[in-house]
Amino acid sequence: MSPDLTTSLGSLQLGAPTLTASGCAAAGKELAQFGDVSTLGAVVTKSIMMQPRSGRATPRMAETPSGMLNSIGLQGPGIEVFLEKDLAWLHENNVTTIVSIAGNNVEEFGELARILAKVPGVDGLEVNISCPNVESRGQVFACNPVSAAQVIETVRSVWHSDAPVLAKLSPDVTDIVEIAHSVVEAGVDGVSMINTLLGMVIDVDGMKPMLGGRTGGLSGPAIRPVAVRAIYQVHAAIPHLPILGMGGIRTGHDALEFIAAGASAVSIGTVVFGDPSAPWRIATELGQELESRGYNSLSEVIGLAHQN
């Protein structure tokens, strides 16, 4: 019998263990030509802001060894158009949807949450606190336990919905467990980790940073060991906390590493760019990895690497 791959993130039941990572699948529609999007664990949408946003200047990407840098700068249509077009499509197509939100300040996060709490088809909220706080000299919310908690408290106070709220954590911190503790106290139902690492590539012909935004976020298999470590640390410190894991997952074997470290489900990000069918393929492979090791379900493996 093939293993039971269903899982959950807090109150949200997932029919499959692989989700798309925010910013790596737009709002799901473009992936429909490579698979049935409604069979994914969920689509996590590109972080949406209140206002339309042009993003940063190009070049916005650089390939790096086993990874890439991006500096998209949260380009998006703003929450209104998102609801009308993107969320409507997801809802019509019965896609489990986790909406990722980003704000320039704490209030904007609150406004976004207030709007989304009322809308049908939002199965979960991922709060991308790994974006710069314009009120605090551009420091990233997730890099400070106080500002991270402020965002979550504000979101929580207006989130009149049963759908879980996840905080998306940045690995660019001295102590990720401290940040996890602070968002848990502020009331999250789970955490998503990890966002990208801050990186840079220099264009040595132009003698300037390669990306239009100078720095960018490093993602892909290159960062996988950092993601596994972060998840392992947070699960060790807060065992009951649901974790949506991500960071360089390419195969079912990689996904199993994340589950064993403590993730309840995984998001596939950068690898989708090279292999758009990866979210489906990895779910299948994960099933095979579990089966070949004699496990009957994914749930029995969550955090198992902590027992040995």
Add this chain to the structure above:
Amino acid sequence: MSPDLTTSLGSLQLGAPTLTASGCAAAGKELAQFGDVSTLGAVVTKSIMMQPRSGRATPRMAETPSGMLNSIGLQGPGIEVFLEKDLAWLHENNVTTIVSIAGNNVEEFGELARILAKVPGVDGLEVNISCPNVESRGQVFACNPVSAAQVIETVRSVWHSDAPVLAKLSPDVTDIVEIAHSVVEAGVDGVSMINTLLGMVIDVDGMKPMLGGRTGGLSGPAIRPVAVRAIYQVHAAIPHLPILGMGGIRTGHDALEFIAAGASAVSIGTVVFGDPSAPWRIATELGQELESRGYNSLSEVIGLAHQN
């Protein structure tokens, strides 16, 4: 005419721009079969401690995408044997030598510096503050501006030598510029960056962390964009501070990225394991990269990417 590749780190003149990275060339002797070690910029020796040290249990390494994890745990013979055997060999062979030191507490760093300040053949000191502080629940010195500064102040107070003192910084911090500022105030002549990133690989057959030490340090080309970013940030904040750059350098082109970001010289680490002649090859390639772009010297390129 081929470009002038000589450079300096504070008062230390280097005949070549590529050094070995601490822990990636032992004390130089084993590399002698692949090249003339005295022609390298310098050998940076494996971090030495006061006492002999067995290191951590095996497995001590795991290959990762474009990188590796290691958890050696600072295995070494202790300062006494180091002076007798390793330093003596380096000195006899006219190798420019930067000795890397590590202590379990602030006093040990001081003791090591006091001993080394008197010994001939020490051309520079690299203070590896990226190791755990046993007195502070194992927190790494370099992760805290106060403990980082304490180490440097203590070293500086007994360092009666003209050879430069470099602090080796960890990238696993929220704000590396803050740490750089604090070690500069404490009196370093330069910084080495970056040390490895904390990572983990799970053995999904054994269902436990792969490494004997559970976590390990991630190095290699995978982390290069993080290193370039860190160097760029520190050079932007403290332009006069000499930087020894490292982190995944594989080619002369990579080395040029580091120089353009603000490094005065570079150390070659993990890549040596796959290509023991890399430190020499990369110096040659760097010369070609400079020449093909019409530069006459390495020194004119240091930090050049900040001007555009």
Add this chain to the structure above:
Amino acid sequence: MSTAKQMKCTIRSLEPVGEYLHLILDAPEMPEVQPGHFAAVAVGGVGGGMLLRRAFSIHKSEPGETLELIFAAHGQGTQWLATQSAGDVIDVIAPLGKPFVLPRQPVACVLVAGGYGAAPMELLAQQLRARGCRVDVVLGAATQEKLFGVLSLKGVSDSLTVTTDDGTSGVRGRVTDVLAELMTRNESKAVYACGPMAMLQAVAAVAQENGAFSQCAVEESMACGIGVCMTCVLPVIGDDGVTRMVRSCVEGPVFRGDRVRWNDVDTIPQDTFGAPSPGGH
């Protein structure tokens, strides 16, 4: 949006043509292709260090049979591709992007290409001629070895002009040095262009000055090629007159030449939809 297929394709042949390589793939699952469509090829092998696909204009294709690409071995990925050989299997997604829009009327058209930008032009010329259009071709390159398609395009066009920067073949100079006169002579109503951005900008300008419609296939750095990553954007003016940062992989790579804000590529013009207000967001 075209519906693309992710396919394993066996290399039938890989041969040099001038400074480029001509790759012919067995592509039994290949859908119909329009000129201007592109293909995205995975490089470096599984477990290699390169995650991102490389984009190439589709040169030719027999649906259900073959797919042909022309490429320059340039950086790490294309150099890897150049070392593959017949029998090796590569992973390809195609067809991608919006193709060239063909005129409804049998008007005179000029096809302008720089270097490997000529790859999609034979297919385009054939389709235009099938609609009764006059087809004039201008091929430019830095030097003779970087010209592609001179012979084959001669066979499917009414005239073919070659320019090289160094004069090693045809007229010494740029494609735009000959374009205006050619357009006047033939009363060309549409210009189709593929090549470097600077060339596209110049061609679009000449087209506009001569009252012609232009279609330009742009080349922006692409991470995904399928519309999900937002790396490949450039400022394009919409039907409503508003400039947006638009994805060249799904809304392009072919754009109307008068709609692309060529001077502002690699910037966010201040009047772009959603642009940062002065002083930041």
Add this chain to the structure above:
Amino acid sequence: MSTAKQMKCTIRSLEPVGEYLHLILDAPEMPEVQPGHFAAVAVGGVGGGMLLRRAFSIHKSEPGETLELIFAAHGQGTQWLATQSAGDVIDVIAPLGKPFVLPRQPVACVLVAGGYGAAPMELLAQQLRARGCRVDVVLGAATQEKLFGVLSLKGVSDSLTVTTDDGTSGVRGRVTDVLAELMTRNESKAVYACGPMAMLQAVAAVAQENGAFSQCAVEESMACGIGVCMTCVLPVIGDDGVTRMVRSCVEGPVFRGDRVRWNDVDTIPQDTFGAPSPGGH
């Protein structure tokens, strides 16, 4: 420490032998080799995602001419190596490590190998016989396809015994099931072993029980293979009776079987030189 060469070697042939692959390289710069030396092979190609070399016992070598290895396509790197073909060039460092120590006297020796552990044994048998030693060989594997070298070792030994776990060839069981009796019968004074750690441990124990000297080639995960990284250590008792974490790439891979603390491999025994005091350093 041997002096190793970093060489570009062209593949002369790569052929399957049972479940293994036999790689023959052109190695014009190859120095002299002793049995037990190993080679470290770069895998994945330049720019690939694999930074570390793979270590293989040297099977055979003609100095200045060839280098032969036997390997199992196991993980990512060896699988890549298995896809290479004649004419491809790979980067090799050899010879590395400390080889087997040969006896001064012409004593009776037993060579025990598990699976591809037989790779260095033909060379070893030849050298022992050249010194007048009697050579008995025991080859073991899980199953018949995982045996290597049966025929060739028959030709250079006085007796050859095969064991397989599943009985598909030779005696059903482990190499140690036949070793003691063989040693008694032939009054063997030295045992040479290469294979999995558990086998080495068992062989070393049997050798010691029978008053023989043993030499075991261990297999520890290696990052550099040249002594600079300290990843490949295991606890070995020195001449002074002190246990140290010793690098198997330069002080091994061949160790005296009675000196390796087999039960403590993958730990730091408390009495190791420099071990953490209880409660940490």
